[in-house]
Amino acid sequence: MTVIKSNKILASPIEYLYDNFLKQLRERKLDRPKIILMNKPFNLYLTDDQADTYIKTIEDEIFKKQIYYPFKKLLKKQTENILAKIEGDLDFIDLGPGYPDKTLPLLQYLSLHCNSLRYMPVDISKHFLDITIEFMKKYSYETIPLNCLFEELPQIMLSHKIFREKRVRLFNIGFTFNNYPSRKIFSLFKKYLANNSVGLIATETINDDITKALEPYKTKKAEVFNFMILQNIGFEQSSFKYFVNYKNSCIEMGFDVKKDIEISKSLSLKRNDKIITSISYRYPKEYFIKLVNRHFPKSDFFWAANSNICLVKIIGEG
Numbered sequence: 001m002t003v004i005k006s007n008k009i010l011a012s013p014i015e016y017l018y019d020n021f022l023k024q025l026r027e028r029k030l031d032r033p034k035i036i037l038m039n040k041p042f043n044l045y046l047t048d049d050q051a052d053t054y055i056k057t058i059e060d061e062i063f064k065k066q067i068y069y070p071f072k073k074l075l076k077k078q079t080e081n082i083l084a085k086i087e088g089d090l091d092f093i094d095l096g097p098g099y100p101d102k103t104l105p106l107l108q109y110l111s112l113h114c115n116s117l118r119y120m121p122v123d124i125s126k127h128f129l130d131i132t133i134e135f136m137k138k139y140s141y142e143t144i145p146l147n148c149l150f151e152e153l154p155q156i157m158l159s160h161k162i163f164r165e166k167r168v169r170l171f172n173i174g175f176t177f178n179n180y181p182s183r184k185i186f187s188l189f190k191k192y193l194a195n196n197s198v199g200l201i202a203t204e205t206i207n208d209d210i211t212k213a214l215e216p217y218k219t220k221k222a223e224v225f226n227f228m229i230l231q232n233i234g235f236e237q238s239s240f241k242y243f244v245n246y247k248n249s250c251i252e253m254g255f256d257v258k259k260d261i262e263i264s265k266s267l268s269l270k271r272n273d274k275i276i277t278s279i280s281y282r283y284p285k286e287y288f289i290k291l292v293n294r295h296f297p298k299s300d301f302f303w304a305a306n307s308n309i310c311l312v313k314i315i316g317e318g
Ligand SMILES: C[S@@+](CC[C@H](N)C(=O)[O-])C[C@H]1O[C@@H](n2cnc3c(N)ncnc32)[C@H](O)[C@@H]1O
Pocket: 041, 042, 045, 095, 096, 097, 098, 099, 102, 122, 123, 124, 125, 128, 148, 149, 150, 151, 173, 174, 175, 176
């Protein structure tokens, strides 16, 4: 099986992370308390250990009850409607499969209704790609893994021979949609969805009371998972206090510095500095619908019963 590797793939992920951290710490030295942004969506998955810990984190019952079970039910009930009119020779491009059990019902349906199907998982994490390849072995779909960033894909699609054939393309990002500012992820999808390709995004919308949406992120497992970014840089957990906030449509996770930490002779983290390790966007229902329609007017919304979980089918403008 060929694994397409991008040229820009982060060859030394930990060095990349550390350089990014130092660069921000050096900026405007006097500006305190400092807020250091380490929340690039892929920072959580740079090592095999992080990928394995992610799987344990989403196995938490609170996460399953709130997001995973309603989404699985939604797929079970609505797969046929979601995938209606998708036919011909299809490339199913799975953006960040993680553990791909949620993708499976879609692939099973498509394999029966399309002339031919190629499954293309795209992930910065080679470990997640390996897990995906292993998971899919039983199902004998033609699998072409791409070990690259989502952001590199438009260029790869223009230049790589596997994309030269004229085929229908379906891009599935699932809940990873929530980790990007909407403008950024929609502009990337506009590049993907030329020629009437189809995109699938998933989200949880919020009500006035945000308490319930914050719960899955307040668990010990979520704290350990978030801390791994700082652990990769070389920090001890005892120097930090975990926080989860909601503001400006973002669930923000990160750590407050409890006491000064010397990094080098001239650089230190100071008490009350903040490091943001991840952000998950959440919008009120009506706002989310308007937001999607503004970018992709030909969208269909599928809601899980009795919950705020939604899958949206978005169609490119041709
Ligand atoms: C939160 S997991 C999502 C798993 C699954 N799709 C779901 O909806 O539950 C995010 C996945 O996307 C990958 N990822 C995140 N940002 C990425 C990027 N910019 N380029 C490539 N892979 C990325 C991660 O390595 C990880 O496998």
